[in-house]
Amino acid sequence: MPFLREMINDPEMERMVIGWSFPTSEKQQMDWYNRIITDQKNFRFAIEFEGQFVGVSTLTQIDWKNRTADHGIKLCNNTPKGKGIGTDAVYATMKYAFEELQLNRLHGSFLDYNIASQNLYKKCGWKIEGCYRQSIFKNNAFHDEWPTAILREEYFEWKKGFLKNEENAKNVVKGGWQ
Numbered sequence: 001m002p003f004l005r006e007m008i009n010d011p012e013m014e015r016m017v018i019g020w021s022f023p024t025s026e027k028q029q030m031d032w033y034n035r036i037i038t039d040q041k042n043f044r045f046a047i048e049f050e051g052q053f054v055g056v057s058t059l060t061q062i063d064w065k066n067r068t069a070d071h072g073i074k075l076c077n078n079t080p081k082g083k084g085i086g087t088d089a090v091y092a093t094m095k096y097a098f099e100e101l102q103l104n105r106l107h108g109s110f111l112d113y114n115i116a117s118q119n120l121y122k123k124c125g126w127k128i129e130g131c132y133r134q135s136i137f138k139n140n141a142f143h144d145e146w147p148t149a150i151l152r153e154e155y156f157e158w159k160k161g162f163l164k165n166e167e168n169a170k171n172v173v174k175g176g177w178q
């Protein structure tokens with residue numbers, strides 16, 4: 001919980017993600033936790049790397065009839081970036097969403113200047129579906145938001161290609177791409 005609160009209250013993280021929140025106290029966070037603990041429409045998964053908590057991957061606003069959900073990811077600021085942790089976490093989340101929960105579509109969005117996010121989702125087979133112009137206000141300016149999504153059939157196609165890569169397949173054998 002302290003790591004989560006640190007991320008919520010971190011201005012650099014706030015600059016990179018679409019969502020926003022007021023500064024959050026421990027009490028507010030515990031109240032929030034007690035509210036969501038039995039929630040069947042919003043799941044938050046801890047991302048671990050070498051036994052340490054390094055971030056969260058989410059499936060939220062799950063619509064069980066239309067079989068869609070929103071997905072987001074955040075790695076703590078001191079987590080090594082560009083090492084595949086994000087890809088691993090997105091793959092694990094897609095696998096759970098499409099292969100276990102039987103969802104049909106995942107969507108999310110990123111800010112125009114979030115190149116890491118753009119590259120991550122492109123690498124994971126997601127498609128940009130348009131542009132919400134100036135829909136996000138951060139640091140005294142409006143920014144474009146890029147909605148992105150992947151369909152179930154696209155995920156299975158992507159997975160085949162992804163696992164053809166020797167390095168990725170090796171990680172599966174090691175249990176990395178769970």
Ligand SMILES: CC(C)(COP(=O)(O)OP(=O)(O)OC[C@H]1O[C@@H](n2cnc3c(N)ncnc32)[C@H](O)[C@@H]1OP(=O)(O)O)[C@@H](O)C(=O)NCCC(=O)NCCS
Binds near residue numbers: 082109116
């Ligand atoms: C976005 C984020 C999850 C990426 O995690 P990561 O572990 O660095 O991602 P990966 O190492 O799996 O990289 C995936 C791809 O993105 C590229 N990438 C990662 N960081 C990048 C950066 N800063 N600039 C350009 N490309 C980047 C990688 O090179 C890789 O592509 P490649 O394999 O073709 O080279 C991480 O930077 C993060 O948590 N950022 C802060 C929160 C955030 O922006 N969340 C997303 C909101 S929509």
